[in-house]
Amino acid sequence: MKRVLVTGGAGFIGSHFVKRIIQADDVASVTVLDALTYAGHIENLGVAFLSEKLRFVHGDITDAALVEEVAAGHTAVVHFAAESHVDRSYAAADAFLSTNVLGTQNLLDAARRHDIERFVHVSTDEVYGPLPEGSATEASPLRPSVPYAAAKAASDLVALSAYQTHGVPVCVTRSSNNFGAYQYPEKIIPLFVTRLLSGEPVTLHGRGQHVRNWLHVEDNCQGIEQVLRGGIPGEVYNIGGGTDLTSRELTGHILSLCGADWDAVTYIPDRQANDIRYSMVWDKIASQLGYRPKRDFHESLAETADWYRRNPDRWAPLVAPLTRRVVGRSAAHV
Missing domain, CATH: 3.90.25.10 (UDP-galactose 4-epimerase, domain 1)
Structure with missing residues (x-):
């Protein structure tokens, strides 16, 4: 039975994922770690917050001691927690680097020490930068234009390096623009x-x-779950369509x-x-994991x-x- 730690699980995409994964029969428990900043709200979790499977921890991924404590006992990490708004990153790039890079490193360190079986790092197509023509594949260079995208690109590389260096079973997902309720x-x-x-x-x-x-948030969460269940460690998966x-x-x-x-x-x-x-292809997740957007x-x-x-x-x-x-x-x- 899977015991899943979801960072940023009270945010927009994270809460949709929590409500999805907590219904799975093979998931014994879900822990949400969320700092409840301006974009995170308990209400986003809806009835999932009342589930006996759910444990909520109010805290920040930049707190290494807390991350170490919370990670213990889990079999998987799905990492959504991030500063995510481009306009805000212009004036507060340090906060974006702290949360998106150092916070990610804290999680990776804890995952390594606690023998986490799967670590899904959730990212964005913005790391590829502008593409006036053509589409990015997972092997395309990262050319971020703004502090937010640069911090996400850095966190992607930190996550993938943890696989190469320490064998942390990391997969990275990069989705296009999400929309939906909450x-x-x-x-x-x-x-x-x-x-x-x-x-x-x-x-x-x-x-x-x-x-x-534009990709509905439920389609993105479907793709993230498929990567959680069947993704190959060390690989990147674009989620679009x-x-x-x-x-x-x-x-x-x-x-x-x-x-x-x-x-x-x-x-x-x-x-x-x-x-x-922005443009990217998503043939890889379709062919390897059977992903198809439904909405x-x-x-x-x-x-x-x-x-x-x-x-x-x-x-x-x-x-x-x-x-x-x-x-x-x-x-x-x-």
């Missing part, structure tokens, strides 16, 4: 939906030409779902180092917008201070 309203989909539902305008960088691949859209195209879909029109959109100068396009983008986006419409108590207190920082300065990161 996402903190600083990323473009929840920010635009909540602002438009509040009758507020939204802003687009440049002319809205930046291209991203969603829908490629420019930020303008995405905005059009969100406007329609929220009953708004283009009068609600303001264009602002592009942000420094705003990568024009239709348009249906899932409508479900996501409806969740925010039905749950204003979850986001309304967050949006006012956030949007005061965004209006006139920066749009959401995509």
Whole structure:
């Protein structure tokens, strides 16, 4: 029976994964280690928080002594905990390096000492950097443009080096942009939906030409579980297969779902180092592990917008201070 430690399990993607994996018959227990920073909330875990299988530990992965204590007795680690917002990384790169790199090293050290059988390090397609054309494979060079992506790329390399040096059974996953319910309203989909539902305008960088691949969070969690169960240690797995859209195209879909029109959109100068396009192939996880995304983008986006419409108590207190920082300065990161 698996005993799984999930770091960042009260965050957006982590909480979806916890709710998925805790239902597995071969999982005896799940421990969530989460610092409960601005983007992590106990409420994200829903009824999983009440499960007899779940143990919650409030703490930070930069606390090496705590990580050592919590890791004991587990058979697997799934590592989501990270500073993850590009705009924030411009002003606080040190925090991103501390959490994403040093925190990851703490987990790897503990995993080695406690003979963890599988360590899944969750990363992002942003480590590949901008690709005006073509698509990245798992063997493509890492060329991050911004402090967030650089810190994630560094943590990827630290994780893979632990496999090469110490035999820690690490797999790395890199997904495209996730969306779905419970996402903190600083990323473009929840920010635009909540602002438009509040009758507020939204802003687009440049002319809205930046291209991203949009993957429902449940599809990403499916892929992560498949890597947890069958991934080859020392390997990297891209998780994609969603829908490629420019930020303008995405905005059009969100406007329609929220009953708004283009009068609600303001264009602002592009942000420094705003990568024009991300793209990667995911043939490896498909051929080796049988991964196939299941969620239709348009249906899932409508479900996501409806969740925010039905749950204003979850986001309304967050949006006012956030949007005061965004209006006139920066749009959401995509």
